[in-house]
Amino acid sequence: VSSVYAAPGERGSVAEYRSRYGHYIGGQWAEPIKGQYFENITPVTGKPFCEVGRGTSEDIDRAVDVAWKAFQSFKKTTPAERALMLSRIADRMEQNLEKIAVAETWENGKPVRETLAADIPLAIDHFRYFAGVLRAQEGSLSQIDEDTVAYHFHEPLGVVGQIIPWNFPILMATWKLAPALAAGNCVVLKPAEQTPASILFLMELIEDLIPAGVINIVNGFGIEAGAPLAQHKGIRKVAFTGETTTGRLIMQYASQNLIPVTLELGGKSANVFFEDVARQRHDDYYEKALEGFTFFALNQGEVCTCPSRALIQRSIYDEFLGDGLERVGKIVQGNPLDPATMIGAQASNDQLEKILSYIQIGKDGGAKLLAGGERVDLGGDLSGGYYVAPTVFEGTNDMRIFQEEIFGPVVSVTSFDGFDDAIHIANDTLYGLGAGVWSRSGDTAYRAGRAIEAGRVWTNTYHQYPAHAAFGGYKQSGIGRENHLKMLDHYQQTKNLLVSYAEGPM
Numbered sequence: 001v002s003s004v005y006a007a008p009g010e011r012g013s014v015a016e017y018r019s020r021y022g023h024y025i026g027g028q029w030a031e032p033i034k035g036q037y038f039e040n041i042t043p044v045t046g047k048p049f050c051e052v053g054r055g056t057s058e059d060i061d062r063a064v065d066v067a068w069k070a071f072q073s074f075k076k077t078t079p080a081e082r083a084l085m086l087s088r089i090a091d092r093m094e095q096n097l098e099k100i101a102v103a104e105t106w107e108n109g110k111p112v113r114e115t116l117a118a119d120i121p122l123a124i125d126h127f128r129y130f131a132g133v134l135r136a137q138e139g140s141l142s143q144i145d146e147d148t149v150a151y152h153f154h155e156p157l158g159v160v161g162q163i164i165p166w167n168f169p170i171l172m173a174t175w176k177l178a179p180a181l182a183a184g185n186c187v188v189l190k191p192a193e194q195t196p197a198s199i200l201f202l203m204e205l206i207e208d209l210i211p212a213g214v215i216n217i218v219n220g221f222g223i224e225a226g227a228p229l230a231q232h233k234g235i236r237k238v239a240f241t242g243e244t245t246t247g248r249l250i251m252q253y254a255s256q257n258l259i260p261v262t263l264e265l266g267g268k269s270a271n272v273f274f275e276d277v278a279r280q281r282h283d284d285y286y287e288k289a290l291e292g293f294t295f296f297a298l299n300q301g302e303v304c305t306c307p308s309r310a311l312i313q314r315s316i317y318d319e320f321l322g323d324g325l326e327r328v329g330k331i332v333q334g335n336p337l338d339p340a341t342m343i344g345a346q347a348s349n350d351q352l353e354k355i356l357s358y359i360q361i362g363k364d365g366g367a368k369l370l371a372g373g374e375r376v377d378l379g380g381d382l383s384g385g386y387y388v389a390p391t392v393f394e395g396t397n398d399m400r401i402f403q404e405e406i407f408g409p410v411v412s413v414t415s416f417d418g419f420d421d422a423i424h425i426a427n428d429t430l431y432g433l434g435a436g437v438w439s440r441s442g443d444t445a446y447r448a449g450r451a452i453e454a455g456r457v458w459t460n461t462y463h464q465y466p467a468h469a470a471f472g473g474y475k476q477s478g479i480g481r482e483n484h485l486k487m488l489d490h491y492q493q494t495k496n497l498l499v500s501y502a503e504g505p506m
């Protein structure tokens with residue numbers, strides 16, 4: 001692959017991947033107990049680049065056991081000690097930014113300009129944010145009577161299980177790990193089987209900063225390793241990010257042990273453009289709105305909040321869509337390792353096929369294809385990679401491509417007549433993760449933002465993920481929140497000490 005970044009294993013590669021990874025348990029690299037491995041493929045070329053341990057319930061048992069042993073001392077660490085650990089992880093990641101970013105690009109297929117500028121810097125900031133908020137967290141005290149006091153302490157849960165998807169391997173791992181560790185828990189994390197290697201690469205870089213057994217990574221498939229983790233009697237919470245259908249299963253598993261769950265699931269986010277967006281056609285605001293329209297292709301559309309439905313007010317429909325299509329035509333697709341590339345490869349062959357099948361469903365269902373709609377062959381070594389052209393359909397909200405999550409660079413566009421119609425269409429979905437509202441009127445934007453049933457409504461912006469803004473789903477997009485200091489509550493329980501200081505009888 002011709003690029004400034006050589007392939008893993010080649011001379012000059014900055015992503016110094018090993019050819020084989022086991023699990024990371026108890027501060028050591030561990031062979032899977034059953035001795036099995038699976039091939040890990042890079043979507044950049046469609047070729048394998050390393051092998052990864054295929055975990056089973058035996059590996060999960062071992063990791064949970066080791067994590068509990070580590071918890072006996074980790075729970076005694078002070079907030080300052082844990083904050084320092086998180087800050088050191090952030091610093092180490094920053095010192096190795098390019099290596100980690102390139103490793104993530106090889107693993108997932110996303111453009112290196114994104115991993116360098118967004119994925120890894122956001123992960124670094126996440127560790128820093130939780131290092132900070134942890135120090136600022138305080139308990140509370142209720143005065144019951146003159147001599148009686150109720151103290152409320154935050155205590156960690158113990159060992160928690162975390163299961164993550166493949167679309168932002170390192171960032172999703174960080175969203176889970178940073179708050180869990182800040183709160184004083186030990187973790188068993190299972191990466192997605194499509195993208196385990198960059199997380200393992202990161203673990204190699206930071207392992208000396210973490211006490212043995214505090215973070216344990218068990219690789220493998222959902223049924224073989226994920227289900228035994230989510231059902232394990234030894235975990236006190238399960239945190240999951242993935243598909244809504246899998247989320248339902250995770251809740252069932254957790255109910256067997258009556259443990260809390262947080263679920264970050266799918267979405268079908270509406271990006272709503274009100275007519276005043278086009279009041280001045282080519283000023284900076286208008287250009288920003290057009291960019292917002294093209295964000296369905298960011299990260300190849302493999303974002304749970306992908307603005308996969310665009311709702312454009314009828315009075316500006318033709319001109320705005322025309323300008324939007326022109327912008328879509330300027331999205332540079334190419335080798336993800338080339339810093340000029342804006343859209344790279346889909347994360348796996350399965351995902352590629354799923355997207356292509358939805359493009360067919362769109363055509364068969366009567367939607368009009370306005371752009372893209374096909375696999376792209378980039379030639380040479382990249383011919384085997386999983387590339388799909390940014391795709392724009394026009395149709396109506398009852399079509400399957402408007403209702404079902406495609407998780408690819410595909411936007412389904414429709415028009416609306418007025419405010420109420422816009423809100424009705426935006427909310428006509430079983431999901432409620434994200435939305436975008438575009439209007440020059442603060443009043444319209446505010447009212448739309450409040451009326452849309454979604455956990456995150458971007459207003460005159462999209463796809464920003466700062467660590468200190470709460471993120472999570474309404475409806476079937478999930479339970480609980482990630483990011484923000486609220487997250488500590490999901491990883492802690494309240495200890496109430498009710499103390500009498502009275503010297504006399506009760």
Ligand code: NAD
Binds near residue numbers: 222230303304405407
């Ligand atoms: P997925 O549900 O197939 O897999 C997610 C993880 O769950 C993987 O690690 C997988 O191995 C594991 N898993 C699968 N079946 C399991 C089972 N029965 N028991 C336990 N674990 C199991 O999802 P995916 O295809 O990897 O990810 C894409 C989905 O993730 C999309 O729906 C997307 O919207 C969602 N997502 C949501 C957010 C969010 O924050 N809401 C963020 C990213 C992705």
